């Protein structure tokens with residue numbers, strides 16, 4: 001993408017301010033970017049944070065900024081008003097229960113008793129509190145869930161433990177910290193942790209029945225069918241789609257020279273166009289038309305209102321983080337819209353014998369070869385869109401943010417492109433893009449410092465005796481791995497908040513199972529090759 005944006009230079013308007021706030025982890029200051037984790041869709045986790053960065057024209061020459069500015073906006077998931085409403089509601093509920101003092105007290109005792117679960121299993125715990133367990137402020141939306149998990153990681157590790165037991169509300173969660181424990185869950189003892197424990201119900205919530213949330217044999221069967229098609233060769237065939245949208249991005253940005261640009265918004269729309277085109281086979285054109293029906297539907301997917309959260313909390317409980325997926329997948333309007341979208345496209349392709357190199361075509365082939373049903377095609381393409389969209393747009397936004405802060409790294413990336421590929425982006429090809437080590441390190445470092453999916457989760461599917469301990473993890477226990485904890489651990493990544501692509505230089509060895517932006521093991525990200533774009 002940098003190749004296409006040859007004439008655009010990224011600068012940050014508020015570097016000093018942001019650095020001053022760096023150590024605080026959370027920064028709700030209007031003018032600074034929180035160095036925690038941004039994820040609009042994160043459960044209990046996204047709060048107002050803004051970054052204004054400055055772009056300037058002038059290419060790699062390092063000319064003075066001439067005034068393109070970039071703003072990174074991450075909207076809040078729970079506004080102050082919403083939080084007040086939840087607290088009022090909770091107070092009312094408690095008052096209602098309080099009409100029977102005895103029952104309330106018994107329930108309270110039961111709840112507190114649940115916090116003994118891990119102690120009885122000899123697993124180190126922290127200090128869970130009624131009613132949110134170890135979630136602390138994250139449960140009330142005052143802290144990112146991912147930052148909370150990072151803090152828990154640090155605490156368990158600094159107490160000299162390799163793993164621990166947590167509570168989401170009163171539900172127990174197994175929390176591996178040491179890379180050896182992480183490896184066991186993801187790879188070595190995978191057959192005990194095959195599923196994610198995500199909400200899935202193909203009848204009630206058809207969109208939830210996709211590869212990400214599928215369980216056991218059903219997941220195994222679909223993953224085996226899909227994996228051979230998600231090769232780098234397939235990604236190569238989608239290169240032209242990406243090029244088309246890069247050209248479009250340049251056309252949108254160039255006239256904005258001298259203006260402030262909301263980088264997160266622009267790259268969100270840019271990614272929306274690419275992932276929408278490859279997942280649904282349609283030209284969303286949200287870069288040029290930010291207010292189409294498609295864009296409104298996408299916003300609906302990621303809008304986690306407090307009411308939807310409460311509904312899921314009452315229906316499914318939030319002790320298992322996997323239930324949260326029900327929020328975005330059970331919206332009937334969204335379901336209807338995307339079902340019609342896929343239906344029309346598939347019918348058009350069938351009728352006109354259209355074969356296009358994209359994810360939807362992979363699914364159509366699976367229908368023809370393996371009998372994949374229409375309902376399954378819709379759910380999978382919906383998943384490809386949601387899995388690829390937010391992750392890729394956040395990675396791009398963070399990468400631009402870091403380039404704006406680190407001008408010398410930006411220079412070296414541009415120099416590499418100019419030297420190896422030349423300045424005419426129309427002549428680049430897929431193989432060229434793969435041959436840029438400097439750019440590759442930059443993306444890897446972005447994904448280290450800001451893993452877009454900052455938490456891996458599994459559920460124990462058959463009782464597991466943790467080797468060399470007397471702890472047994474029971475079937476049905478959720479497992480959570482903190483990627484922020486591992487990827488910002490100074491033992492594995494010295495000076496972890498420094499953006500240093502050279503960590504991924506050839507001479508540097510990354511400790512296995514400490515760098516996992518795409519997860520690991522048989523259930524890792526199937527779209528891992530696609531991210532190189």
Ligand code: HEM
Nearest residue numbers: 212384387388391453517518519520523524525526527531
């Ligand atoms: C920067 C981009 C991306 C990042 C950082 C990312 C990250 C992840 C992570 C962390 C997981 C969970 C892995 C685990 O539990 O071990 C995952 C799963 C998955 N991702 Fe991605 N992803 C990205 C792009 C994509 C794209 C473009 C697709 C499009 C097809 C995709 C499709 C999937 C699917 C289908 C799964 C579930 C795999 C399974 O359960 O078998 N991802 N991704």
